[in-house]
Amino acid sequence: MTVANIEHDRDGVVWFTICRPEKRNAINFEVMDKLKETIKLVENDRQAKMLVITGTGEEAFCSGGDLSQFQHLQAEGAKQMLKRMGELLYSLLTLSKPTVALINGAAMGGGCELASACDFRYAKSGSKIGFIQGKLGITTGWGGATMLFEKLPYAQALNILLRAERIQAETMQAYGWIDAVLPGNDLREECRQLLAPYVSQSVAVLRAYKLAAVEKWKSDEFRMRFFAEISRCAELWGSEEHAKAVQAFLQKS
Numbered sequence: 534m535t536v537a538n539i540e541h542d543r544d545g546v547v548w549f550t551i552c553r554p555e556k557r558n559a560i561n562f563e564v565m566d567k568l569k570e571t572i573k574l575v576e577n578d579r580q581a582k583m584l585v586i587t588g589t590g591e592e593a594f595c596s597g598g599d600l601s602q603f604q605h606l607q608a609e610g611a612k613q614m615l616k617r618m619g620e621l622l623y624s625l626l627t628l629s630k631p632t633v634a635l636i637n638g639a640a641m642g643g644g645c646e647l648a649s650a651c652d653f654r655y656a657k658s659g660s661k662i663g664f665i666q667g668k669l670g671i672t673t674g675w676g677g678a679t680m681l682f683e684k685l686p687y688a689q690a691l692n693i694l695l696r697a698e699r700i701q702a703e704t705m706q707a708y709g710w711i712d713a714v715l716p717g718n719d720l721r722e723e724c725r726q727l728l729a730p731y732v733s734q735s736v737a738v739l740r741a742y743k744l745a746a747v748e749k750w751k752s753d754e755f756r757m758r759f760f761a762e763i764s765r766c767a768e769l770w771g772s773e774e775h776a777k778a779v780q781a782f783l784q785k786s
């Protein structure tokens with residue numbers, strides 16, 4: 534059973550679907566490998582115009598890191614895992630083609646960071662969005678805070694991170710993090726309708742505009758901030774608060 538599906542639309546849209554509904558599309562090392570492969574494919578495929586990332590099922594887009602797999606990671610192992618996914622989201626953020634997170638349900642923890650690395654976020658009405666890492670005794674560990682501070686007004690970004698709460702998609706739209714709330718009767722078709730004006734442009738035009746946007750994130754200063762956030766999360770990873778919070782979650786399940 535594959536952990537992710539990659540599909541190519543005739544209009545140049547590449548669809549990456551996480552296929553772990555039994556874990557609410559949690560990200561493990563296999564998903565990371567598939568995502569890395571897809572980002573490289575979209576970057577190098579002249580026919581690829583856009584990348585859409587979504588999840589399988591009605592319940593969740595992505596529930597973040599796979600706690601059942603990552604709970605056993607100690608200091609160095611945790612740091613390597615966080616940096617590995619951080620590099621992936623950095624490459625997604627700076628991909629030279631427009632990207633979309635199609636939020637088909639709950640987005641929690643690193644799932645919100647995955648969506649934050651995309652250019653657009655379209656959410657099914659009623660989806661819950663949770664930068665809840667603070668409640669686990671850690672911070673965002675895949676660059677999510679740095680990206681939020683880049684994409685939202687400072688106080689709004691800090692409000693979302695410090696609250697560490699589950700927030701309705703409609704509210705996150707008012708905050709400026711969600712770009713469109715969709716009925717979700719046929720979510721992919723509703724997404725395709727939003728993308729139609731974009732994919733009518735040539736790959737060269739889409740790529741040129743995206744590069745105009747991401748050049749600023751290719752600076753050493755931005756990368757330093759992005760990976761300093763990850764190092765701070767790694768420091769908190771070993772805290773007793775984090776261990777207890779993870780165990781509490783896994784034992785409730």
Ligand SMILES: CC[C@H](C(=O)O)C(=O)SCCNC(=O)CCNC(=O)[C@H](O)C(C)(C)COP(=O)(O)OP(=O)(O)OC[C@H]1O[C@@H](n2cnc3c(N)ncnc32)[C@H](O)[C@@H]1OP(=O)(O)O
Nearest residue numbers: 555556557559596597598599600601641642643674675786
């Ligand atoms: C690695 C760091 C990273 C970062 O922030 O940088 C992180 O993402 S840390 C992880 C943060 N994520 C979470 O804490 C989210 C945990 N999940 C949930 O809050 C809920 O599952 C939710 C809202 C996504 C969906 O709720 P729902 O009621 O629909 O489902 P259940 O909670 O009953 O879960 C069903 C089933 O899936 C398993 N599950 C869900 N999320 C994860 C996860 N992140 N890792 C591993 N497993 C997960 C859950 O244990 C249940 O399994 P079952 O065997 O059926 O009991």
